[in-house]
Amino acid sequence: ALADPLKVMIAGAPASGKGTQCELIKTKFGLVHISAGDLLRAEIAAGSENGKQAKEFMEKGQLVPDEIVVNMVKERLLQPDAQENGWLLDGYPRSYSQAMALENLEIRPDIVILLEVPDELLVERVVGRRLDPVTGKIYHLKYSPPENEEIASRLTQRFDDTEEKVKLRLETYYQNLQSLLSTYEDLIVKVKGDAKVDDVFSEVSNLLSSSLEKKTQSVASA
Numbered sequence: 001a002l003a004d005p006l007k008v009m010i011a012g013a014p015a016s017g018k019g020t021q022c023e024l025i026k027t028k029f030g031l032v033h034i035s036a037g038d039l040l041r042a043e044i045a046a047g048s049e050n051g052k053q054a055k056e057f058m059e060k061g062q063l064v065p066d067e068i069v070v071n072m073v074k075e076r077l078l079q080p081d082a083q084e085n086g087w088l089l090d091g092y093p094r095s096y097s098q099a100m101a102l103e104n105l106e107i108r109p110d111i112v113i114l115l116e117v118p119d120e121l122l123v124e125r126v127v128g129r130r131l132d133p134v135t136g137k138i139y140h141l142k143y144s145p146p147e148n149e150e151i152a153s154r155l156t157q158r159f160d161d162t163e164e165k166v167k168l169r170l171e172t173y174y175q176n177l178q179s180l181l182s183t184y185e186d187l188i189v190k191v192k193g194d195a196k197v198d199d200v201f202s203e204v205s206n207l208l209s210s211s212l213e214k215k216t217q218s219v220a221s222a
């Protein structure tokens, strides 16, 4: 039998590099990237009732209530593409109740990557972040500048990417970190996220490769 596909969670403070690493992981491992923040921003863009409500919390740097987030992520996770190719959950779960919602469905990752970046670097990363609405690519004015003028001229900024708001988001992050650590104690691997993007990725990539290898071996010996 084939091993079931890899299931990965990625966690870390705001602007710790989750989205950036997910793009690279997706390309190399073919996992389906499910970002709770991206799903919420899509609801906002669509003008849905959930999106309107979610935006009020996101503007305050607070967690969006479970009534909105839990089903939204669960439905995406249970889609056939994620079940067949494996998944990469980005920014979810962020609280004890979200983690328990997954545990109750017997949805467990193989590994949880926790990106660690010193607080003082996060503000600079947030205020310099830009997004390409055409390709979805994440840029940074200083660390990952756009390739050309055409791209540079169309870059946008997220509404919650201000110095004031990232401080609130960081507070929320620290309030909830412990519930994540305790739920996935045996699966968490901490990765230093303040190195160059490619160096962070080579560490992440090695971890995922050995996790995948372990799964394949356990199937082969069963």
Ligand code: AP5
Pocket: 012, 013, 014, 015, 016, 017, 018, 019, 020, 021, 036, 037, 038, 040, 057, 058, 059, 061, 062, 063, 064, 065, 069, 090, 091, 092, 093, 094, 098, 125, 126, 128, 129, 130, 138, 139, 140, 141, 143, 144, 169, 193, 194, 195, 196, 197, 198, 200
């Ligand atoms: P979400 O969208 O998840 O935001 P976040 O957690 O604050 O994380 P970010 O997306 O800001 O950062 P990132 O870690 O992906 O960093 P990136 O790779 O872009 O959540 C937003 C809001 O939605 C929350 O505040 C909450 O309200 C709500 N929400 C989301 N999930 C929820 C949940 N589960 N429950 C309830 N509410 C929820 O990198 C950042 C910048 O740094 C970029 O410019 C990048 O180019 C640069 N960079 C990346 N890596 C490096 C590097 N190694 N060196 C130098 N620069 C780098």
